[in-house]
Amino acid sequence: MTVNPEEPQAAPPHPRFNAAEARQKAEFILSRAWGLLRAPKAEWEQIRDEETTIPNILLGYVAPLAAIPPICDLIGSTLFNRLLQGDFAGALMRAIITFGVSVALIYFLGLLINALAENFDGERNDLQAQKVAAYAMTPTFFSGLFSLWPPVWWFSIFALAYAVYLFYTGVPILMKASRERAVGYAATVAIAGLIAFVILFSVVGCVSGMGHV
Numbered sequence: 366m367t368v369n370p371e372e373p374q375a376a377p378p379h380p381r382f383n384a385a386e387a388r389q390k391a392e393f394i395l396s397r398a399w400g401l402l403r404a405p406k407a408e409w410e411q412i413r414d415e416e417t418t419i420p421n422i423l424l425g426y427v428a429p430l431a432a433i434p435p436i437c438d439l440i441g442s443t444l445f446n447r448l449l450q451g452d453f454a455g456a457l458m459r460a461i462i463t464f465g466v467s468v469a470l471i472y473f474l475g476l477l478i479n480a481l482a483e484n485f486d487g488e489r490n491d492l493q494a495q496k497v498a499a500y501a502m503t504p505t506f507f508s509g510l511f512s513l514w515p516p517v518w519w520f521s522i523f524a525l526a527y528a529v530y531l532f533y534t535g536v537p538i539l540m541k542a543s544r545e546r547a548v549g550y551a552a553t554v555a556i557a558g559l560i561a562f563v564i565l566f567s568v569v570g571c572v573s574g575m576g577h578v
Contacts, residue, residue, distance in 0.1 A: 394429060398503050405531055409538040412496050419475075419495045423468060427499050429465035434509025436458035441512045467506075474498035474558050478540065485550040487542035497539050501531035529555045 400408035439460045472495070479494035481487075508524035511517050532551035536542045542550050 376478045390425060390429070394426060397426075398507060401500060401503055403526075403533060405534045405563040409500075409535045412500055412535075413493065413539050414536070415496075417492070418491070419492060422495050422499045423472060427468055427502075428464075430503065430506035431464050431471070433506050434467065434512060435463040437509045439465075441515050442515075445515050470558070470561060471495075471498050473561055474502070474554065478554055479556055481550065481553060482540045482542065483494075485536070485538040485542045485546040485553075486538060487536065487550070490540065493539040497532065497535045501528055501535055503506065504528045504531070522548075 397408070397412075400411070439456055442456060473499035475491075475495035478497050479489050479491055482489045482494070504524035505521070506528045508521040511520050529551055532554055535549050536550045537544050537547050537555075540550075
């Protein structure tokens, strides 16, 4: 059968939502989070040996978790502050920007972890550095659930502290840094990440504020 090149070709089918695949991803995320909480060193060793890619980490793991804080903040603000009654567009814009900035922040932390590796007797490895950044920040993403009830937001401090501990346990295994220098490695990344967090989310505040001037 000869195909006429002038005839319009059928458009490729649009990807459809796959409930089984979505459930499988959710189970993986919850299993990983539980593993990092229950036995972090054993989980890091499993993470080290996993074959994956940086886009898969950012899109398949970080992106779903990064949606938790802005969505919960949106809901919490609505229920307790009635924010959306007066400025739905501004609140929605802030949530979208926060999501994008959160994913970008994880990527930045991965670059930073990789750049600092040799300064702490470690080995540079782009993929392993992104693994450390993505999985160590898991507690901070789940702490976004506290935004559903704003009076308990301060519980997020414990999640941040545990994220630093995950950095400390992860860099010797994935980046091959010496355990003697792992504390300094984790502290340096945490401080730099906190500074980046403040700067980036200050930008979010300015941009979302401009959206309803």
